[in-house]
Amino acid sequence: MKHVFGLAFAATVAATIPVHAQVQECVDVSLINPEAVCPAVVDPVCGCDGVTYMNSCEAQTHGGVTSWTEGTCAVESCTDVAGVDFGECDFVLGIAQVNGVCQTISGCDYVVNGVDYSPAFFEDEPTCTMCNDVPPECGLQLLISTEDGMWYTFEAIDVPADVELTWWIDDFLAQTGGLVFEAGFDFNPFWSVCAQYESAPCGGLVEQCYSNVDGVAPCTDLAGVDFGLCEMAMGVANVGGTCQFVSGCGSYVGGVNYAGAFFDSMESCMLQCNPGGTLPGCVYPEACNFNPLATEDDGSCTFPPFGCGFSEGAGCMYPGALNYDPWALVDDGSCQFAPDNTDCPGDVDGDNTVGVSDILTLLGQFGAVCD
Known part of the structure; x- marks a missing residue:
């Protein structure tokens, strides 16, 4: 009709195009060193391989894992515990999924081989059976x-x-x-x-x-939509299932207004379109462009004195420099030093002449106590 x-x-x-992400390998065998001596400190970490190690040193040198989180490893709710040996104790741990069926399980402890299985247990069977419900x-x-x-x-x-x-x-x-x-x-x-x-x-x-006024709905997948070769920043949008910065010539393509699919920031796009996803950015607090919301480092971090916009307190902190600032709190990489010019004594600024600028520079250092 x-x-x-x-x-x-x-x-x-719009056509959906899969986006391939490069995933870092969890275990690097070159890190394993059986002869490494780790401190006997009980500070458990959960390796990316799902194994709990006594501390981070053992995780790296014994397991070869490249990343870990603090604390013991824990499974998710509704994890099937078939094949897990909780011991021969009579202590009732609770009700959990065993080969897809909710059963009462007894044992000695929720932690087995360094893995905490407590999230997989429920207090009653009706709650446990909700694990088999298919979400709508x-x-x-x-x-x-x-x-x-x-x-x-x-x-x-x-x-x-x-x-x-x-x-x-x-x-x-x-x-x-x-x-x-x-x-x-x-x-x-x-x-x-x-x-x-x-x-x-x-x-x-x-x-x-x-x-036709507001455009497409938020989070519309823009994979396959050609906005042109212009460099105008249009915003952040869902492209192939991930939030990405998009540039182009305008929001209208083929008569369709795509303005509604764009967000002002990566955070707002991920919050609405990809909750729980990874947010690339600088994750190092000491970096100039540290992003406290970033969950995955993208290699964009910049550190002093390069690539940083300094506020008050930045300057040259080297006493031997011509522009030494005794009040500087952060060195901004601006220090200038007198050239080693033995052919022209007194030529402080290196212009091959001894002039007013050289005299003013020397007078500026008058009274300084040298070691």
């Missing part, structure tokens, strides 16, 4: 396309099979059912098209809209 309403726009269909599918995305700039096709994807879509133009119910909706717009300069469905497991109404 086709519907005629107002003002035409063109669109392109609550997806809905809109793809927009046009062939002639007059009629527009809206396609709903990632929709659960057991729901019925309704299509709306502004507040008007235009179509019930179907994953595809077509409409044309001639004289209405302000309009929106929404697809929605009701689902109790999903919390009620699930909706996705496109507005």
Whole structure:
């Protein structure tokens, strides 16, 4: 069914392109040194290999792990504990999943081989059986396309099979059912098209809209959308499932307004589009561009005196320099030293002449006590 309403726009269909990330290997065998002597300090760390080590030294020299976290390793809730030997004690640990079935388990301790299994246990069976519940599918995305700039096709994807879509133009119910909706717009300069469905497991109404004023919905995947070769910074957007900085010539591509997909910062994009994901940035507190929100170092850190914008208190801290600042708190790399010019004694500034600037420089050091 086709519907005629107002003002035409063109669109392109965004294609999803997988993004490949380079993952650091957890174990580096070159770090293993059986002859290394580690301190006998009990400060357990959890290696990236899932093994608990007595301290970080043992993690590196005995296990060869490249990263670890403080404390013993712990499993996630609902972890299946089949094959884990908790000992022959009669102490009831709780109820946990064993080969997908909730069972009461007895043993000596939650910690086995340095791994803390306590998060896998529950106090009652009904709570444990929730591990087998399949979370509801609550997806809905809109793809927009046009062939002639007059009629527009809206396609709903990632929709659960057991729901019925309704299509709306502004507040008007235009179509019930179907994953595809077509409409044309001639004289209405302000309009929106929404697809929605009701689902109790999903919390009620699930909706996705496109507005010719506000653009596509936030977190729309922009993979495959060509914004041009311009260097204008447009913002941060979801590209292939990750938040990335995007530049281009403008937010309109093929008549579609993609402005709604952009965020002002990496943090806001990740918070809404990729919660729990990694945020690249500088993770070293002593760096000039330290980002306290970053979770993964991207190699962008800059350290004094290079690449830093200093505030008050920065200057040359070397007493032997021509521009030594006794009040400087941070050395900014600006120190200047007199050249070693034995052919022209008194030429302090190195211009091959002894002039007023040399005399002023020497007078500036008058009265200094030298060791």
